[in-house]
Amino acid sequence: MESKNFYITTPIYYVNGDPHVGSAYTTIAADVMARYKRTMGYDVYFLTGTDEHGQKVEETAKAKGMTPQEWTDLMAPRFVEMWKALNIKNDDFIRTTEERHKKAVKKILQTVYEKGDIYKGEYEGKYCVSCETFVPENQIVGEDQCPDCGKKLRMVKEESYFFRMSKYQDALLKHIDEHPDFILPRSRRNEVISFIKQGLQDLSISRNTFEWGIPIEFAPGHITYVWFDALTNYLTAVGYENNPEEFQKRWENGEVVHLLGKDIVRFHAIIWPCMLLSAGVKLPDKIVAHGWWTSEGEKMSKSKGNVVAPLEEVKKYGVDAFRYYLLREVSFGNDGDYSTKAIVTRINSDLANDLGNLLNRTLGMYKKYFGEEIVKTGEYEAIDLEAQKLFDEILVQVEDMMSRLEFSRALETIWKFISRMNKYIDETTPWLLIKDESKKERLATVMNMLVESLYKVAVLVAPYMPEAGQKIWNQLGYNDDIEKALVENIKPWNILEVGHKLGNASPIFPRLEVEKEVKEKNPVNKDLKIENPINIDEFSKVEIKVVEILEADKVEGSDKLLKFKVNDGKNIRQIVSGIAKYYPEYKELVGKKVLAVVNLEPVVLRGELSQGMLLSSEEKKRIKLVEVDSSVKVGSKIK
Known part of the structure; x- marks a missing residue:
């Protein structure tokens, strides 16, 4: 059979926290894909690793009285041990503090620089230390908060080197159009296309206000911006810097698939392809983004005590059942x-x-x-x-x-x-x-x-x-x-050999008691105090329906108000909502099914009739409409 090469990667995981169910999910998925491809006769290379540079690591290490290297040396093995416990069979584990990676980053930076795609400038704007990213003004939410993690942004003004990412906007759109499976699932593909069409900005790729990173040879005093550093790991592991034959086999002549969480899809589907286009390297074949996990219907948080610990789950159910x-x-x-x-x-x-x-x-x-x-x-x-x-x-x-x-x-x-x-x-x-x-x-x-x-x-x-x-x-x-x-x-049948001796049967997956398991993990708070209690008769007066957004526009003369035309199953009505700053791309709400109170008395807001109220949730001062699954019928009553 002709040799087929398959290269699959997880993101490199940030060393500021222990592995969790999200990182376990990505890594197990990559492991399953690698194992499946091996059964299909592919020559497989499976990479995972840790992302160890950046301001957040430097600050955390300092707070713990350690050097950044000491901190990362302590944290990286925790990921290695976790993957062993989950029966992950990766071929390589990369750390961005390794010499091989530093050399690869210097090589791609020099290549892009010599092409004229890096220039010196000055950056002034809001920066999220947690996400290691600059946030444009039109994406800031709440009171100077990051749109991804919700944490407070810092004002940064410094000399910086920029990558001409804007130069590759058309080429990237063309590639996405010509390769329908380049970004999966399709909903993420549409999200990325929409973002690119807003106009790509040139990317700040250096920092000079902290030291924990890979120095840039053509920019004394500057270190490499963490995403330009981190993304290059995918090239490092297959010989980009020092093994042309391996790189040709694994990357240029192989199928390359990146698995990652949806929170970092833009970095992988926009910044990374633009870097590769500039460096003259083939783009990956697939960038696949998965969703997030909640626990028993709620967002996981240490304060709630509902964080799913993979090793504990494996002890309870076994590694195969967990996978x-x-x-x-x-x-x-x-x-x-x-x-x-x-x-x-x-x-x-x-x-x-x-x-x-x-x-x-x-x-x-x-x-x-x-x-x-x-x-x-x-x-x-x-x-x-x-x-x-x-x-x-x-x-x-x-x-x-x-x-x-x-x-x-x-x-x-x-x-x-x-x-x-x-x-x-x-x-x-x-x-x-x-x-x-x-x-x-x-x-x-x-x-x-x-x-x-x-x-x-x-x-x-x-x-x-x-x-x-x-x-x-x-x-x-x-x-x-x-x-x-x-x-x-x-594939063939009748492949059993006559005389072959069978082994002994024993249960591989013993049955579990549902009630017992749920009781142990989810004790009911019998002393729960209800705030602002109402009875069922009072609640029944509120009529909540599933409505579909048909049109969305700004209310003239207001920065806060949006007006929506919605279908409530019987009528087209207009609802005005004060959520404009949380939905800068409000046109993307068209076609969504959301919840609305439909028996409020009509009011006029800024000259616009409002015939109801859209329901939303609030977390960390971020407002988000309550969306409903697309399969639910418009006009359905909520009881």
């Missing part, structure tokens, strides 16, 4: 909620019932009817051929879904086959076939179909659950390393 839940529960790209009830339900339903029962029933019946050794398969009947055809179709579907990193849909598809084989047992009734000696050959065919199905399923689930895949093989009597298995080799 399976994260990637099955939510479509990659959407936000997800980590729920104790949901993970227990997934384990009991999908893993213990569907997969576990299929394995235990099959091995139990085989040994009861034929002993430990595989017997010869007879002629296939229509029901067998139908199951085989379904398996063939599922392989094609899984490959298609995994090409777009749709992990949840791929698992759902694999489980269709598992469910089919459970149903196959009930339809073929082996317990009745054993009673008729003339049907012994038919019984052998049925039981071999089941064993072979499990052999194949083990290979398909192994990228997600490596230990479980190996245990299934071992229980079927196969002691080969499942990580070396290829999908190509499980």
Whole structure:
């Protein structure tokens, strides 16, 4: 088979905090993709690592009485240990404080500088230390707050070197247009295109007010702006600076995929491609951004005590169940909620019932009817051929879904086959076939179909659950390393060797008690005091409906007010709302479904009629409309 190269990366994680469920999610997803590609015969290289430079690291280290290097040396191993615990099999772990990386950053900076794309200037504006980014005036929210993290911005004025990012606006838009899967999911692609069309600004790429960074050789006294430093790690790890042959193989002639959280999609889908266009390096093939995780329906925070600690979850449920839940529960790209009830339900339903029962029933019946050794398969009947055809179709579907990193849909598809084989047992009734000696050959065919199905399923689930895949093989009597298995080799049927000795069955996923688990994690506060209590009759007077925004415009003469024309299911009405400063790109709200109080008395605000009130949430002085899933019908009442 022709060699196929696949290079997948996670973001490099910031060392100012321990790994959390978000970073675990990205890294597990990358690991699953790497393992899947290996089963498809690809030569895979999987990179993760830590981002160790910047003002925030320097300040944190100082506060702890350490040098920045001492601080990063303490923190980086925590990520290495976490990934081992989650059964992550990365090929490389990069730290931006390594010499190989410093050399790569100096090389790309020099290349871009010699092209005339870096110039000296002065930056004056608002800066977010937490996000390590300058924030344009039109993106500032609240009282000088960062639009991404909500923290207070600092005023910065300093000499800086700038990258001519604006020069590459048209080229980047052209590339995105010509490569539909360059940014996934499509909703992120649209967001990036919209942002670029507002006009790209040149990027400040140096700082001279702190020292913890990579010095710029052509700019004495300046260090490299953290994003220009951090993004280059993807090139460093595959030999950009010192190994042309490896770089040609992994980057220039390979499929390159970046996985990351949606909060850093603009850096990866705008700054990074522009850097590469300037440096004359091929752009990555896919930039895939996933959503955020909440915990039991609420934003995670240390103060609430609801932060999901991956290692604790692994101790409770096992590493395979934790990996399976994260990637099955939510479509990659959407936000997800980590729920104790949901993970227990997934384990009991999908893993213990569907997969576990299929394995235990099959091995139990085989040994009861034929002993430990595989017997010869007879002629296939229509029901067998139908199951085989379904398996063939599922392989094609899984490959298609995994090409777009749709992990949840791929698992759902694999489980269709598992469910089919459970149903196959009930339809073929082996317990009745054993009673008729003339049907012994038919019984052998049925039981071999089941064993072979499990052999194949083990290979398909192994990228997600490596230990479980190996245990299934071992229980079927196969002691080969499942990580070396290829999908190509499980496509044919009747591949079981007569005389092969089966192993022993034991539960891989024991059932859990839902009520017990939920009670332990979510104790009810029986002493809860309700503020401003109302009774149900008072609440029922408020009529809240799902409305769709049809038009959005500014109210003339007001900086705070926006006017919306909305469809409430029966009428088109106008609602005025004081949210203008939180939605500078208010036109993007058109088409959204939101909640509105529709039985307020109409009022006139700044000469505009307002026939209701849009509902919003407030957090850290940021106002956000309460959006509703697009599948909910316009005009639906909220009760």
